[in-house]
Amino acid sequence: MRFRTRTSSLGALGTAAVVAAAVIGAAPATASTIDPPPPSLTRAAERAAATSDAASEKRLDAAAAVPDDLTTRRTASGRVLALPLVDESYALTSAWGARCIPVKGASTFHYGLDMGTGDKKPIYAVASGVVTHVVPPTNGAAGYLTVKSEIEGVPTWIAYVHPWDPGKYVKVGTKVKVGNRIAEVGASGPATGPHLHLEVWQNAFYGSGTSVDPKTWLSGFKLPVVDRATADNTQPAPTRCYYYPTTRLNLRAGPSVGNTLLATLKPNTRMLNTPGIKRNGFIPVTVALDGARVRGWVHTDYISQVKTYHLTVDATVRAAANAQAKALFLGKKGTPVSIKEASGGWRKVIIKGTTGWVPRTSVGAGLG
Incomplete structure (x- = not known):
């Protein structure tokens, strides 16, 4: 069998770089990309994993038929x-590391590439090994599968x-063999469009395992x-994020509904967050209230990176800013809107x- 070995402009990072990335990437126990966290291995998976070792995986490598349009x-x-x-x-659209939460249900630490x-589009096995998880999408959570391998010990x-x-x-x-579909x-699950979210974990999958930056890990093996990629649109990890409540939102002293209520925030109150920590669906924020900076926790189901607006009543949407302008359609109460400029007693909006x-x-x- 012939493997592709095209020359890459990326230099090898080497084993030391991969190990360093693994140490830096120790996963915060409070954050999760896959929600809910993956279950423990089934007995069948434990038995299968026990039989997976480098020698048997090398035999799988030797028998693999890798498609010609995959780089190996x-x-x-x-x-x-x-x-x-x-x-x-x-x-490449999103990198490994801390991030501002992009959509409802997503994490604030991105464990994948x-x-x-x-x-x-077909997804191929990065390495020969044994499948340890196959989890279908349920209740808004992402579907995923994992393959366990023994790579360089x-x-x-x-x-x-x-x-x-x-x-x-x-x-x-x-x-599975390397290159298998x-x-x-x-x-x-939480996604803005079709994509592969690739995660690499060492020594365990979640729990006591270490999350490694997939870009660094792959590049370390050349x-x-x-x-x-056709483009690399990944951005450096942000040091701060701003969010806005989409409804009246409780600010609590800790990451649960059982913690002390510090304040109830109005919609579109600006909240400052340092990304990377999420516990029980809550993130820590700082809010300016009555001239004081108040720190607390809010639930991420009710926040947005942009201010949000809605129709408070059924309203006729008109072509111009006056009551005699052509009626375009009737906007229903509760419909989300994007607002533009104001003119007199009128507001320009985008609805659907x-x-x-x-x-x-x-x-x-x-959001009403």
Whole structure:
């Protein structure tokens, strides 16, 4: 079998860099990308994992038929690794590390590398190993599967997150070869569009395991995940985030509803957050109240990175800022709107893609 070994412009980071990344990337016990956290291994998976070792995985490597449009590399010990998506079929959209919460239900520490691509595009195994988790999407949580491998002496779990049907090709205990098609890209759970969210964990999957930056890990084995992308749109980790309540929101002394209520915030009150910590769905914020800075915790189901607005009553949306202008349609009470400029007693708004004017008194802060 012939493996692709095209020259990459990325230099090898080496084992020391990978180890350093692993130490830096020890996962905060309070944050989670996969929500709810993954269950413990089933007995079947434990038995399967126990039989997975470097020797048997090397035999799987030798029998692998890697597609020609996947880039592969060999490790120092002779293991074969591959990129999970076809070359130049994806763009890197979100990096590993702390982040501002992009959508409801998402984490504030991003444990993976997001690779945006088309819906249902094939996902290939990065390494030979045994499937230890196959979790379908439920109750708004993402679907995912994990493959456990022994790579350069380190027990390593690679998670492939957001497939619509993570059990389409594999089940717990399936032994996969590097380059096998194991899933299809989806957008299950908290996601803004179809993409592969790739996670790398060492020594355990979540819990006592260490989360490693996938870009650093892949590059350390000379796998040019950046060079093979159509674009790298990842951004450095932010040091602060600003959020706004989408409704009247309780500010509490701790991360649970049982903690002392410090204040009830009005919709669109600005809240400052240092990203990276999320406990029980709550994040810590600082708010200016009556001239004082108050620190507390708010639940992330009721926040947005932008101010939000809604119609407080049924309102006729008109083509211009006067009551005689052409009526475009009737906006229903509670409908979310984006606001633009004001003119007299009128407010320019966008409702479901249509721009028009409504009375200023019909627009309220938050999502109703």
